[in-house]
Amino acid sequence: MNAKDDAQRRVLELLWKDARRPARGPRRGLTMERIVAAAIRIAETEGLAALSMRRVAVELGVGTASLYTYLPGKAELEALMADSIGADDPLPDDWPGDWRAKLEAWARNDHEGYRKHPWVLQLVATVAAPGPNLLRWMDSALRVLEGTGLTEAEKMAVVESVDAYVRGQARLSLDTRELSADEVRERDAALGELVDFRPYPALVATVRAGVSPYAGDQFEFGLRLLLDGVETLIASKRASTS
């Protein structure tokens, strides 16, 4: 599949090479940065569904077709958007404290980031074509675990597991968060009318105890569980080598 290879390569070049101005031809009116910034602004304020090439062009005051002289297509724009978020956030290893404090801090920070910028979770691909920010982040995240006695493979596994957990929680709570409190009430009222709950006694017992499913307030709890697991692993490693 040569076409796909080429597309792959083009994205990477866009992510890593900064465009040098060619010898001939008129001056370019736009920059990559401005295009990506405009696209993010739209996704942020109007949602990812409202992001279209035409809309971006309007935002920048240019014709739609002009964008295609900067970018091969919308997929590439999204790849650039994905890499550019979190560029201003502190890196994992820059947080204070020991490895656990750092892991906790960046997990919380990322989780908060995904809640504030939910469109990132809706992008189709976010790690397929790694950009500068992803590599910087990954490098820093691995450094957090230096000196813990974990092997390289274990470090990577820990980083990816926490990352997966953070994204997963953010994704789950996104569904519910898009509904207002009133809408949740309305939904539950409708459910009460439509559904016979007798087949779900365990669920009813939990809800009766005041717990609502997928409310998006379970992040800290699961994070502690996961980090407890990491701590156990590190402790056992230390015990066996000393």
Add this chain to the structure above:
Amino acid sequence: MNAKDDAQRRVLELLWKDARRPARGPRRGLTMERIVAAAIRIAETEGLAALSMRRVAVELGVGTASLYTYLPGKAELEALMADSIGADDPLPDDWPGDWRAKLEAWARNDHEGYRKHPWVLQLVATVAAPGPNLLRWMDSALRVLEGTGLTEAEKMAVVESVDAYVRGQARLSLDTRELSADEVRERDAALGELVDFRPYPALVATVRAGVSPYAGDQFEFGLRLLLDGVETLIASKRASTS
């Protein structure tokens, strides 16, 4: 927002009420089940991007507009698709063994399910409007943790955390899994040409050790960490009450 409330209600009615044939009018040529099955078949074989109302109509041999007499729109179709997957899978509490064996089994089963049916992860909403299958699943998952001494809130938190982790891992590995081995090689070759890796020493060290980032092979590792955390919690609960 009355419109959104109405939409919400309509989805729930579609999920829970089975359509009764109205008094007058010609017999209906299709059923909800057939429509949803056709849509899933398309998503499965051609990907979610290929799923269009027109494509579904062709698959069923009807006119496109006819679908709208069964469904208000595509969003509702996707909600029905989301709820219908996993209908044939074993329920969490039906797996053999103790709570840990059961948690492990359904986590693995779901993870495998998401890898086989990646389109589920790309649907915009999957838990906002709960259908029969989601509630059955949730009820069974909560039952797994009965007799562990956990509070209702803790049970829900454990279930959601594991669910979040499973989905997060599946989502991360999806990006990489869409690339073939050749494409990954091609990508890494392109990266090697384009990127100066000196700013990322920790990452380089890990990759040199034979570990590749986001390869999608870290699921078991993180699951163990998470369940170790749950086990610690349950043990501490038991110790304090006895």
Add this chain to the structure above:
DNA sequence: CAAAAACTTCGAACACTGTTCGTACAACTC
């Protein structure tokens, strides 16, 4: 038994989408 009511079907159209093509224009090199 015919007429009316209620419902289903679906071709055509509308407003959108991403993307391509061809033309008009601008800035540099020779």
Add this chain to the structure above:
DNA sequence: GAGTTGTACGAACAGTGTTCGAAGTTTTTG
């Protein structure tokens, strides 16, 4: 100044979800 190379972008194409209205089908009513 001529030629080359690249930019800008209006217009068009094929696709999308959805709506409308006319035509057809079944059941109930008068």
